[in-house]
Amino acid sequence: MRKELSDACQKLKIPVGEPNQNLYNGSFTIEGGNFNCAGIVSTSIKSILQKLGIPGDLVRKAAIVSYEAEINVVSYAKKAVVNLMVVPGSVNIEVIDEGPGIPNIELAMQEGWSTADQRIREMGFGAGMGLCNIKNYSDEFHISSEIGKGTHLKMIIQTP
Amino acid sequence: MKIEDLVQALQLEVKCGKDYLNREVTGGYTGDLLSDVMGNAREGYIWITRQVHQNIVAVASLKELAGIILINSCQPAPDTLEKAEAEKIPVMVSGLPAFEISGQIYNLLTLAG
Numbered sequence: 001m002r003k004e005l006s007d008a009c010q011k012l013k014i015p016v017g018e019p020n021q022n023l024y025n026g027s028f029t030i031e032g033g034n035f036n037c038a039g040i041v042s043t044s045i046k047s048i049l050q051k052l053g054i055p056g057d058l059v060r061k062a063a064i065v066s067y068e069a070e071i072n073v074v075s076y077a078k079k080a081v082v083n084l085m086v087v088p089g090s091v092n093i094e095v096i097d098e099g100p101g102i103p104n105i106e107l108a109m110q111e112g113w114s115t116a117d118q119r120i121r122e123m124g125f126g127a128g129m130g131l132c133n134i135k136n137y138s139d140e141f142h143i144s145s146e147i148g149k150g151t152h153l154k155m156i157i158q159t160p
Numbered sequence: 161m162k163i164e165d166l167v168q169a170l171q172l173e174v175k176c177g178k179d180y181l182n183r184e185v186t187g188g189y190t191g192d193l194l195s196d197v198m199g200n201a202r203e204g205y206i207w208i209t210r211q212v213h214q215n216i217v218a219v220a221s222l223k224e225l226a227g228i229i230l231i232n233s234c235q236p237a238p239d240t241l242e243k244a245e246a247e248k249i250p251v252m253v254s255g256l257p258a259f260e261i262s263g264q265i266y267n268l269l270t271l272a273g
Contacts, residue, residue: 036239039218046222056203056224063222064198071194124211129195136199 024048024086030073032099035123038074041082042067045093052086058159062091064137065155068130069095075120076100077150088159090139095153102145109135109143161185161272163227163250166206169268170254170261172229176241177250185226187269190262194219201225208262214240221247229265231258 026048028041046063054062066082073080077099085092102108109131116126135141140156164181167174174181186204191197192211201207203224209216210231217240220228227250230236236244236251244251254261 035213035215038215039222042222043218060203060222060224067198067218067222068195123213123215124192124194124209125215127193127195129193129199133195133199 023088024052024084026084028082028084030070030077030080030082030095030097032073032077032079032097035074038071039067042070045082045084048084049086049091054086054091054159058091058157061137061157062093062155065134065157066093066095068133069093069153069155071125072130072151073097073099075116075125080150086159090159091157093153093155093157095151095155097150097152099150101147101149102143102151103147105143105145161269163206163252165272166229166265166268167252170256170264172252172254175230175236175251175253176245177227177248180227180248180250183226183250185269188262188265189225190258198223206265208258208265210234210258212236212240214243216240217243217247217249217251220244220249225249227252229254229261231256231261 030041042063045066046059049059049062077097080095080097083094107113111132112128114126114128120126138155139158142154145151163183163185185206188206189197189201190208192209197207197219201223205225206227206229207220207225208229212234216228230253233255
């Protein structure tokens with residue numbers, strides 16, 4: 001039964017968890033444009049991972065990538081859903097936003113490239129480092145985007 | 161070296177987080193770009209900046225920084241203090257510019273070994 005489940009999950013690319021291990025699967029929403037609430041979702045993710053007993057350095061990596069993604073949503077998108085899935089071996093964070101999308105992902109991934117306006121820059125955001133931080137601090141990073149619809153990020157951090 | 165040692169040596173004005181000044185400072189980072197600090201500061205560092213809005217608290221808290229020093233007598237926004245107190249992040253103010261306060265902290269931390 002377990003083997004069948006594992007095969008089915010592999011087909012669907014769902015990570016398989018040990019049945020008795022402490023896993024987490026939950027979603028959060030981020031409201032675009034609201035800098036006063038920026039960081040709330042990342043803080044929740046951090047505290048969930050701490051409670052699950054994930055090692056501190058990996059919790060901090062997850063906090064960094066989720067914060068940068070959260071700031072991008074607040075800066076550019078209307079809203080986003082964040083899915084956090086913790087399975088044995090990895091922390092999976094997915095951010096799916098409704099926003100303008102990124103016309104040129106290669107360019108957006110370049111350090112220093114930013115389309116942030118003056119208001120965002122004055123707060124110290126929009127330095128063109130967010131996506132680089134996400135890439136550098138996650139073990140696996142996928143980004144896709146559709147103009148006029150939104151951007152989809154997936155970050156995986158491996159755990160022992 | 162603890163935060164309270166820096167407060168005393170550099171005559172910093174403590175704006176909030178008085179209960180957490182016995183935290184150990186393992187290093188420092190100076191910068192006003194939040195993603196720069198997010199990417200390059202390390203846990204236990206003291207952060208020297210002139211940003212005063214509440215988002216600096218989230219960065220310090222998520223990165224587990226020791227505390228924040230505002231330069232040039234910049235005053236933290238009221239909601240920054242409120243949030244910093246809740247997140248247990250000490251916020252201090254120095255009258256010195258970033259270059260000078262960073263240099264002094266560097267010397268103190270280096271001499272302290």
